[in-house]
Amino acid sequence: MIAGKELQGVIVATILLLIAGALPYYGSDYLLSLGITIAMFTVLATSWALFSGPTHYISLATAAFFGLGTYTAGLGIETLPFWVLIGLAGVLGAGLAALVGLATLRLSGVYFVIFTLGLAELVRQVITWGQNMTGQKGLYVLTDFTEANLYQMLVALGAAVFLVGWLINRSRLGFALRIIGDDETVAAHSGINTALAKVLLFMVSGAVAAMTGAILAPRYVYIEPALAFTPLLSFQVVIMALLGGVHRLWGPIVGVIPFTIILETISANFPNQVTLFIGIVFLVIVYFIPRGFAGLIEQMRDWSRSREGLT
Amino acid sequence: MMMKRRTALTLGAAAAASLAAPRLALAQSDVVKIGAVAPKTGPLAGGATVTQWPNVALWANQVNAKGGLMVDGGQKMVEVIEYDDQTNPGETIKAVQRLATQDNADFIIAPYGTGFNIAAAPLFDRYKYPQLAVSAITDQIEDLSSKFNGMFFLLGSTTAFVSGVVDVLKGMQNAGTLTGNKIAMVNVADAFGIELAAAARPLFEAAGFDIVYDTSYPLGTQDLSPVMKAAKAAQPNAFVAWSYPPDTFGLTEQAIIEDLQVEAYYTAVATCFPAFGNRFGAAANGILGAGGSNPDDEKFKAYAAAHMDVTGSAPDGWASATTYASLQILEQSIAAVGLDREGVTEHVKATTFDTVLGDMSFNANNFNERFWTVGQWQDGVYQGVGETGREGAKAVQLKQGWA
Structure with a gap:
């Protein structure tokens, strides 16, 4: 069933996954803390691209789902096992995505973008209102998980996202989404239930972001709305995914890794000019690599092939 | 295109090199x-x-x-x-x-x-x-x-901060400068504001105060005029706001505009900032705020x-x-x-x-x-008036108008 080239891809992916998953055994604590950031954004950007890549709907709701997951973990940590909370966060994330999707995915273009941007603020205000009514303050998530534990949970979640993404690409659903992305009217006329397909993918994306939030709650220890629902997160995810390229499953990860390393370099060496340097980096990205690293890599491959052909 | 690619690669290499380079300059004992x-x-x-x-x-x-x-x-x-x-x-x-x-x-x-x-x-x-x-x-x-x-x-x-305010108001009541027990209380609907307000309600009641107005406003609220109007309408003897820096300034501006007549006026975080005294000048005199010190x-x-x-x-x-x-x-x-x-x-x-x-x-x-725990602007200086064991606390003054 699996063609030779795909088998090769699967083997390479598995080896890379094992190398990444074993980081706590050979990397320093510092590398591990960088690794958590990379793993977190890889999971978020890849799951974002699963939905936004084929459909071209730009979602800014990542922070809403992430915060929902963080709060699920924060509220339940005293009563439920952590594994259950991660699963519950996924279910709640998917549920919220379904609600939002059914209400808004019939909208297109800028309306959808604006709604998703508002969603994080909406959820945040609901939680703040709840706190204000009950006098409930910030939540403490005190656990015995080490950074290595959390990192490996994220890598496992990342592996699951890649697997799901790969399966969707091979399925009728993936095919339907690519048609929707090319021309939604044509897709509808071909008998594709466009709303259902979009909502399903949005649910996957929302569930993954919520699970990521739940996994990271023990790292933040203290959870309050301003920290859990920071809108910057949504934008960072979009930028990293676009930097990598959203037309390939492996695209976002080649954006996340250099972006995180550049950001780390900047904040370590120029702590007073972080925002300025991030702005310059964005300009460089937009001007020099508009199709993302994935596009650049493919372009270089084509170029070297055509040179081989010439000689 | 070649140029551009090389530029991007050079940038990437430079970033990687500076990350990998140990901070040699700092490695001196x-x-x-x-x-x-x-x-x-x-x-x-x-x-x-x-x-x-x-x-x-x-x-x-x-x-x-x-x-x-x-x-x-x-x-x-x-x-x-x-x-x-x-x-x-x-x-x-x-x-x-x-x-x-x-x-x-x-x-x-x-x-x-x-x-x-x-x-x-x-x-x-x-x-x-x-x-x-x-x-x-x-x-x-x-x-x-x-x-x-x-x-x-x-x-x-948190509780010590609220107790400080309760003690100051109770002290004013005993001294006869605070002539009633009606308090208008507002809070910013964010972590610290919520926490302080929740701690304050039972403590005020236990001390015999009557909270005649109690509301919250979202973080980042620009227009605080409805909040101040409603607080004024409740005719309190004292006004207490568990506020953050932007609304500490915003509420005080509105209090001046509405000419809120109270015997004690308290805003929380940032009341002690030099910028607060500079902004409100003589109108700041008598305003109580979170925390203090002994500037003398x-x-x-x-x-x-x-x-x-x-x-x-x-x-x-x-x-x-x-x-x-x-x-x-x-x-x-x-x-x-x-x-x-x-x-x-x-x-x-x-x-x-x-x-x-x-x-x-x-x-x-x-x-x-x-x-x-509590300070007060007195003649253009922010003086500590409430403490839990620090020396040099000044006597609390009555808030007398906004001139």
Whole structure:
């Protein structure tokens, strides 16, 4: 069933996954803390691209789902096992995505973008209102998980996202989404239930972001709305995914890794000019690599092939 | 296209090289490396640039002007490594990790903000850094210090702050300056505001006060005029706002516009900022605020003058001096036990320190029990009026109009 080239891809992916998953055994604590950031954004950007890549709907709701997951973990940590909370966060994330999707995915273009941007603020205000009514303050998530534990949970979640993404690409659903992305009217006329397909993918994306939030709650220890629902997160995810390229499953990860390393370099060496340097980096990205690293890599491959052909 | 690709690759290589390059310049043992993580950008940057960063600069400047820290009988210069956490706890964690493992900082100054201190606590604990938390006010001190052995709390607890306000109002009532028991209370619907309001309701009621108006407004509310109008309509004797910096200013502006007639007027965070006194001038007189200090104390005077001299700005009337005191504690502990971090933690637990705020020591929960709770603008100076064991508190004055 699996063609030779795909088998090769699967083997390479598995080896890379094992190398990444074993980081706590050979990397320093510092590398591990960088690794958590990379793993977190890889999971978020890849799951974002699963939905936004084929459909071209730009979602800014990542922070809403992430915060929902963080709060699920924060509220339940005293009563439920952590594994259950991660699963519950996924279910709640998917549920919220379904609600939002059914209400808004019939909208297109800028309306959808604006709604998703508002969603994080909406959820945040609901939680703040709840706190204000009950006098409930910030939540403490005190656990015995080490950074290595959390990192490996994220890598496992990342592996699951890649697997799901790969399966969707091979399925009728993936095919339907690519048609929707090319021309939604044509897709509808071909008998594709466009709303259902979009909502399903949005649910996957929302569930993954919520699970990521739940996994990271023990790292933040203290959870309050301003920290859990920071809108910057949504934008960072979009930028990293676009930097990598959203037309390939492996695209976002080649954006996340250099972006995180550049950001780390900047904040370590120029702590007073972080925002300025991030702005310059964005300009460089937009001007020099508009199709993302994935596009650049493919372009270089084509170029070297055509040179081989010439000689 | 070739050019462009090469440019991008060069940029990437440069970034990778500078990340990999060890900080050779810092790898000298004749300096003591002090890490500092706090916001320079983001929502909390405004507070941190008044309270946190100037004191770090002042302290390092003074220590190096003296020839350095006393360490094991000799002297070593201080080198401060500063990072901006962008008001993002993920960045705080990364920066503390970087300081501990890449920069090999000898000590790290506690971050700015309650959530940020708690987020960083597991890392301080893992690398055995003492964490002298100043800008972190909570009622969970006992839990946190039992989990994180080196975590200390200098500025106070939530309940103590509310009790301070209740005591001040009760005192005014007993003195006959507060003629009724009606309180209008508002709070910003965000972490610290919610926490203070929730603690205040039962305490006010137990003290015999009647909360005639009780509402909240979202963080970042621009138009506070409806809040002030409604508070005025309830005809309170005292107005209490558990507020953050922007609304501390906004509410006071509205109180002046509405000509709110109360005998006591309290706003919380940032009332003690020099900018508050500058903004409202004579109208600020009589306004009560969170935290205080004794500006007539000789030590405080010397500190404030040096602060002005080195950083070009005045300290605030509350957490500034406490932040500076935390650095004095660190300095005195290093002089006593050297650069052994666990030794410093044990020394802090066991010792009474001579600081800008007077003697300071910690109880079994790593809690400094003596601090300022309430202050008041009196003749253009922010004076401490409520404390839990500090000397030099002034008598509370009646709020008399807004002229």
